[in-house]
Amino acid sequence: AQSVTQLDSHVSVSEGTPVLLRCNYSSSYSPSLFWYVQHPNKGLQLLLKYTSAATLVKGINGFEAEFKKSETSFHLTKPSAHMSDAAEYFCVVSASESQGNLIFGKGTKLSVKP
């Protein structure tokens, strides 16, 4: 069965410093992986997705993630945090090759200090 584990429930960084949100996945096939962001009282927005093309995926707002099959990881990074990045981030895996429903991690809340 597919699953994702977000290793940190809460990450706090200072504005201008790098961001690293960690995600490990388990999959019985070559998965599709996503990162979604949810700002307070807002809907879920796709940051980026991996679908078996390039292993380094670039997303919106300067975020990127690298698919590492050997480590079963899909960590999200950003070189320099902005105050507006404060939100909850979800690592997500597709349920199967044939099913489109998604399996979400528990989420990582990112706080950005001035």
Next chain:
Amino acid sequence: GAGVSQSPSNKVTEKGKDVELRCDPISGHTALYWYRQSLGQGLEFLIYFQGNSAPDKSGLPSDRFSAERTGGSVSTLTIQRTQQEDSAVYLCASSLQRVSTDTQYFGPGTRLTVL
């Protein structure tokens, strides 16, 4: 263009009452999904529809939950005899097709509170 819309944005109901939640997907999207976000369970899949195929109901937590999708577009999630544990944000998403690589676009959700 217009995104996924959901109504109502908030719903407060009494235990034992029935509620209906509505989702309008992005025009042209054949796949529609319902998820639930709650403090204890996180984000979990409930049900999805693909075109005219029979829906995948594997995520529905009990037989009090049901959903319909009329004309391949609007969907309604119905919860009968609501319980306090049904309190959550119910999210709808749509995608072009029901394939694992397609991006799902989420609506703003309906916050359900069962008193």
